[in-house]
Amino acid sequence: xxxxxxxxxxxxxxxIVTRFGRNIxxxxxxxTIRAGDIVALVGGSGSGKTTLLRHLVGLSRPAxxxxxxxGEALDAGGAAAxxxxxxxxxxxxxxxxxFSAFSVAQNxxxxxxxxxxxxxxxxxxxxxxxxxxxxxxxxHAPLMPAELSGxxxxxxxxxxxxxxxxxxxxLDEPTAGxxxxxxxxxxxxxRALHRELGLTVVLVTHDLDTLAQMATSVAVLAExxxxxxxxxxxxxxxxxxxxxxxxxxxxxxxxQPRGAGAG
Amino acid sequence: xxxxxxxxxxTAGAEGIRLAGDWTLRGLDECLPTLRRALAxxxxxxxxxxxxxxRMDSFGALLLWQAWGGRWPAALEADDAQRAIIGxxxxxxxxxxxxxxxxxxxxxxxxxxxxxxxxxxxxxGFVALLGRLVLDLGHLLHHPRDWPLLExxxxxxxxxxxxxxxxxxxxxLIGVVLSYLSALQLRTFGADAxxxxxxxxxxIRELGPVLVSVLVAGRSGSAMTAQxxxxxxxxxxxxxxxxxxxxxxxLVLPKVVALSLAMPLLVLWxxxxxxxxxxxxxxxxxGIGLQFFLRALPDAVPVANLYIxxxxxAVFGFLIALVACHFGLRVKPDTESLSANTTASVVAAITVxxxxxxxxxxxxxxxxxxx
Numbered sequence: 001x002x003x004x005x006x007x008x009x010x011x012x013x014x015x016i017v018t019r020f021g022r023n024i025x026x027x028x029x030x031x032t033i034r035a036g037d038i039v040a041l042v043g044g045s046g047s048g049k050t051t052l053l054r055h056l057v058g059l060s061r062p063a064x065x066x067x068x069x070x071g072e073a074l075d076a077g078g079a080a081a082x083x084x085x086x087x088x089x090x091x092x093x094x095x096x097x098x099f100s101a102f103s104v105a106q107n108x109x110x111x112x113x114x115x116x117x118x119x120x121x122x123x124x125x126x127x128x129x130x131x132x133x134x135x136x137x138x139x140h141a142p143l144m145p146a147e148l149s150g151x152x153x154x155x156x157x158x159x160x161x162x163x164x165x166x167x168x169x170x171l172d173e174p175t176a177g178x179x180x181x182x183x184x185x186x187x188x189x190x191r192a193l194h195r196e197l198g199l200t201v202v203l204v205t206h207d208l209d210t211l212a213q214m215a216t217s218v219a220v221l222a223e224x225x226x227x228x229x230x231x232x233x234x235x236x237x238x239x240x241x242x243x244x245x246x247x248x249x250x251x252x253x254x255x256q257p258r259g260a261g262a263g
Numbered sequence: 264x265x266x267x268x269x270x271x272x273x274t275a276g277a278e279g280i281r282l283a284g285d286w287t288l289r290g291l292d293e294c295l296p297t298l299r300r301a302l303a304x305x306x307x308x309x310x311x312x313x314x315x316x317x318r319m320d321s322f323g324a325l326l327l328w329q330a331w332g333g334r335w336p337a338a339l340e341a342d343d344a345q346r347a348i349i350g351x352x353x354x355x356x357x358x359x360x361x362x363x364x365x366x367x368x369x370x371x372x373x374x375x376x377x378x379x380x381x382x383x384x385x386x387x388g389f390v391a392l393l394g395r396l397v398l399d400l401g402h403l404l405h406h407p408r409d410w411p412l413l414e415x416x417x418x419x420x421x422x423x424x425x426x427x428x429x430x431x432x433x434x435x436l437i438g439v440v441l442s443y444l445s446a447l448q449l450r451t452f453g454a455d456a457x458x459x460x461x462x463x464x465x466x467i468r469e470l471g472p473v474l475v476s477v478l479v480a481g482r483s484g485s486a487m488t489a490q491x492x493x494x495x496x497x498x499x500x501x502x503x504x505x506x507x508x509x510x511x512x513x514l515v516l517p518k519v520v521a522l523s524l525a526m527p528l529l530v531l532w533x534x535x536x537x538x539x540x541x542x543x544x545x546x547x548x549x550g551i552g553l554q555f556f557l558r559a560l561p562d563a564v565p566v567a568n569l570y571i572x573x574x575x576x577a578v579f580g581f582l583i584a585l586v587a588c589h590f591g592l593r594v595k596p597d598t599e600s601l602s603a604n605t606t607a608s609v610v611a612a613i614t615v616x617x618x619x620x621x622x623x624x625x626x627x628x629x630x631x632x633x634x
Binding site: 146 | 287288329347348355356359360361363595597598599
C-alpha cells in the first residue's frame with residue numbers, strides 16, 4: 001500500500017464494453033479518475049451510469065475492457081488480495097441498502113466486525129464516531145432501519161460505507177429523494193469528509209445542485225462512452241447536444257437569479 | 264513476520280515512543296495483537312512522536328487514545344491533521360452509544376403480555392378479514408360484474424393445476440407405504456380382503472384431505488403470504504388502494520375462492536392416486552386384483568365418506584388461503600418481518616387444519632361409518 005504519491009489514478013477504465021442482451025450500453029468507454037477528485041458521472045436515464053459504478057465495485061463485469069482500481073486490475077490476485085482491495089472502497093447504494101434485520105449501530109458495526117480483529121468496546125466507540133461524522137445522535141443507534149426517514153437512511157448508509165475508512169467512495173444518487181435542505185446538508189457532509197479524510201469520490205447524480213456544489217470534475221456519459229471529462233466550467237462550454245440539454249437549467253440559472261426553469 | 268511489521272510502525276527508544284508507517288485499520292491489521300501488547304507496556308509519561316506516521320485513520324487514533332488512557336500526553340509531536348483526527352475520537356468519547364437495556368424478571372411478564380396481545384391482535388385481525396370477505400361476497404351478489412374472474416382463474420391454475428404432479432407423487436407413495444404396512448399385519452390374521460376397507464376409509468375420509476392440506480399450506484399458502492408481503496413492501500397494495508380498488512376484493516377474495524374450489528379437486532385427485540398406489544402394493548403383497556379392489560371399494564366405504572372428504576378439502580382450502588392472506592397483509596417493510604410472517608403463515612395454517620379436522624371428526628362421527 002504505497003500509493004502515497006496521490007496524483008496517480010485511483011480508477012482507470014479502458015475500452016469498457018457492456019451489453020444487456022442485444023442492447024449495447026457502453027462501447028469502448030475510457031475514464032481515469034485521480035486520487036482526491038470528486039467526479040460526478042452524469043448521463044441520461046438508462047445510459048449505464050449505475051452499471052459503470054457496479055463494474056467498479058465488481059458487482060458486474062464488462063463484456064470487454066479493463067477495470068483497474070488502485071492501480072491493479074479488479075480481479076488481480078487471490079481471494080485475500082481481492083477482499084483487501086474491496087475494503088478500500090465504500091459504496092452508498094441508491095436506496096441505502098441497510099440490513100433491515102440490524103439496528104443502526106449493528107449496520108455500521110457490520111464491516112468492522114467482519115474484520116474480526118477489533119474488540120467490542122472499540123467497535124462501539126468507532127460506531128459512535130461514525131454516527132457523529134454523519135451528524136446523527138448516539139440515541140439513534142438502537143433504531144431499526146424501518147423506523148428511519150429517507151434522509152437518515154442515507155446518513156446511516158454513508159456511515160456504514162465509511163466504516164472501514166475507504167480511500168474510494170462511490171455514491172449512487174446520494175441526494176435523490178432528499179428535500180433541498182437535507183440534500184444541501186448531505187452535500188456539506190460529504191465535502192467535509194472529503195476534506196478531512198482525503199477521499200476520492202465518484203458520484204452518479206441527476207441533481208444539478210449537487211453536481212455544482214460538490215464535483216471537482218464532471219464526466220459526461222453519452223453515446224455509450226465518456227464524451228467529456230473536465231471541470232464544470234469547461235463542461236458547460238463543451239459543445240455537445242446532451243451537455244446542452246442536461247445543463248440548460250444550470251446555464252440559465254447561472255445567467256439569471258433563481259426562478260424561471262427550476263421545476 | 265509479525266515482529267518485523269511491528270517495528271515498522273512502533274519503536275520504543277530512549278527518547279520516547281516513535282510511531283511510523285500506516286496507522287490505519289488496514290495497515291495495522293496484521294500486527295494488531297503484538298501492537299496492543301507493546302502499547303500496554305508504554306509508561307504514562309513517555310514522549311510520543313507521530314512525525315513519521317504517513318497515514319492515520321480513526322482506528323489508529325482510537326488505539327493511541329486508549330494507550331494514552333483517554334487524555335492527551337504531556338509530550339506529543341504531531342501535526343495538525345493528526346491532532347484533528349485524534350480530537351474527533353476525544354469528542355466522540357463524550358457521546359458514547361447508549362447501553363442496551365438489561366433483561367429482568369419483569370421483561371418475562373411483559374413478553375408474556377405482548378404475546379397474549381399479539382395473539383388477540385391476530386384473532387381480531389383474522390375475524391375482521393373474514394368479515395370483510397363476507398361483505399365483499401354480499402357486494403358481489405348485487406354487482407355480479409365485479410367478480411374478479413381473471414384473478415380467480417389465474418389463482419386456480421397456480422394453486423390447483425400446478426400442484427397436481429407433486430400431490431400425485433406424494434399421494435402415490437403414501438398409498439404404497441400405508442398399504443404395504445397394513446398388508447403385513449392383515450396377512451398374519453388372514454384378513455387380506457380388509458385391505459380395501461383400511462385404504463378406502465383411511466385415504467378417502469382422513470388422509471387425502473389432510474395430506475393435501477399440508478402440501479398446499481407449504482406450497483401455496485407460503486407463496487400467497489410472500490406475494491402479499493412483498494406487495495406491501497413495494498407499496499403495490501397502497502397503489503391499489505389509492506386507485507380505489509378494494510384490496511380484499513382483488514387480492515384476498517380470488518385467492519380464497521380459488522383455493523376453496525381447487526382443494527376438493529386436488530383431494531379427489533390425490534385420494535384416487537393414493538388408492539391406486541395402495542392397490543399396487545396390495546396386488547404385489549397380497550395378490551389382490553384390480554377388479555376385486557374396485558368392486559369391494561363401494562361396499563367397504565359408503566359414499567358419504569367421499570362427500571365428507573371433499574367438504575373437508577373445501578373448508579381446509581378456505582382456511583389456508585385466509586390464514587395466508589391474513590399473515591401476508593401484516594408484513595412490515597423489512598426482511599425479518601417477511602420471513603417471520605411466512606413461517607407463521609404455514610405453521611398456523613397446518614395447525615388450524617388439524618384442529619378443524621378434529622372438529623370434523625367429532626361432528627361427523629355418526630355419518631358414513633358402516634356398522
